[in-house]
Amino acid sequence: MIVTKKAISRRTILRGMGATVALPLLDAMIPALTAQVNTPAKAVRRLGVVYHPNGVIYDQWLPKGVGSNFELSPTLAGLQPFKDQLVVVTGLFMDSAEALGDGGGDHSRASGGYLSGVHVKKSDSVLEGGISMDQIAARAFERDTQLSSLQLQMDDNSLVGSCDVGYSCAYSSTISWLTPTLPLMTENNPRVVFERLFGATDSTDPKVRAARLHQDHSILDSVMDRVKQLPHFIARRGAADPEDRRAEHEGSSRRGAAGRHS
Numbered sequence: 001m002i003v004t005k006k007a008i009s010r011r012t013i014l015r016g017m018g019a020t021v022a023l024p025l026l027d028a029m030i031p032a033l034t035a036q037v038n039t040p041a042k043a044v045r046r047l048g049v050v051y052h053p054n055g056v057i058y059d060q061w062l063p064k065g066v067g068s069n070f071e072l073s074p075t076l077a078g079l080q081p082f083k084d085q086l087v088v089v090t091g092l093f094m095d096s097a098e099a100l101g102d103g104g105g106d107h108s109r110a111s112g113g114y115l116s117g118v119h120v121k122k123s124d125s126v127l128e129g130g131i132s133m134d135q136i137a138a139r140a141f142e143r144d145t146q147l148s149s150l151q152l153q154m155d156d157n158s159l160v161g162s163c164d165v166g167y168s169c170a171y172s173s174t175i176s177w178l179t180p181t182l183p184l185m186t187e188n189n190p191r192v193v194f195e196r197l198f199g200a201t202d203s204t205d206p207k208v209r210a211a212r213l214h215q216d217h218s219i220l221d222s223v224m225d226r227v228k229q230l231p232h233f234i235a236r237r238g239a240a241d242p243e244d245r246r247a248e249h250e251g252s253s254r255r256g257a258a259g260r261h262s
Contacts, residue, residue, distance in 0.1 A: 044144045047137045051114055051175050053107065063088050105164040108171035112183075115175050124168050132177040135184070151176045152193065153186040 056075065064071040070088065072080055079086055096119035097109045105122060112120035118130030134149060142148035151174060163169035176184040187193055 045141060047134060047141070049115065049134050049175065051111065053111060062090065103166070105167050108164040108167035111173075111175050112167075112171035116177060118180075120167075120171055122166050124166060127168055127170055127181050127183065129171070129177050129183065130180050132175060134176055135178050147196070149176065149184070150193070150196075151184045151186040153188050155188065157186050157188050 059073075061073050061075045063073050063076065068084075072083060076088070094110070094113065094117060096113050096117055097106070099105070099109075100119055102109075102122045109120055112118075112129050115132035115134055116130030121128035138148040153174075157173060158169075163172055170183045170185075174183045174186050176186075178184055187196075
């Protein structure tokens with residue numbers, strides 16, 4: 001057996017598995033004779049922000065008690081396994097989301113200043129907000145990941161429709177601002193998100209990803225050809241049981257795809 005310090009990137013594995021995004025840590029992901037802290041297997045810091053503009057049922061959300069001995073509410077009960085790592089902050093208020101003489105526009109002001117604390121400019125043609133804190137964090141995290149940030153949403157992401165009168169729809173369509181005048185639009189198409197994350201190359205260049213989208217075959221069929229090549233690639237790096245692991249995940253991928261199309 002030849003032992004090398006080469007390794008398969010996690011992006012390559014995820015791209016190859018396609019529909020099965022969750023994977024075990026394969027031996028070939030870690031270069032031989034290398035401390036894990038110096039490999040891609042080292043944990044990377046992440047920041048996630050979830051915005052739910054319609055609020056919560058407060059008495060079902062608010063935990064009972066203070067300090068570390070609080071009792072989780074019914075809404076937060078699912079976080080019980082992580083309670084010792086959880087801090088629930090209450091009593092926050094954003095003055096900049098108030099009208100301050102601008103009249104109606106609560107939705108635009110709330111989402112537009114959610115991560116910046118800025119009172120956005122009331123205008124349907126000129127955007128003026130503030131750099132959001134997630135993008136400040138992204139500048140630090142981009143050293144460790146190819147994509148510094150992702151903006152996702154479940155709702156419609158068009159910039160026309162029933163927006164606050166006098167405000168651009170951009171204010172209520174995102175909470176992320178790269179600059180005070182450049183909001184980052186959100187994506188709600190799973191296929192587009194998948195291609196951005198795991199396209200056919202390790203490049204995150206939009207032109208390279210766009211070329212990938214022109215391929216006229218399904219994601220599953222295209223990635224399975226790559227998956228079948230993995231055992232040979234892994235074996236050359238001295239990893240254990242590559243074929244068994246590959247076959248197991250390919251089978252689960254096929255079953256998952258069949259379930260989605262049934």
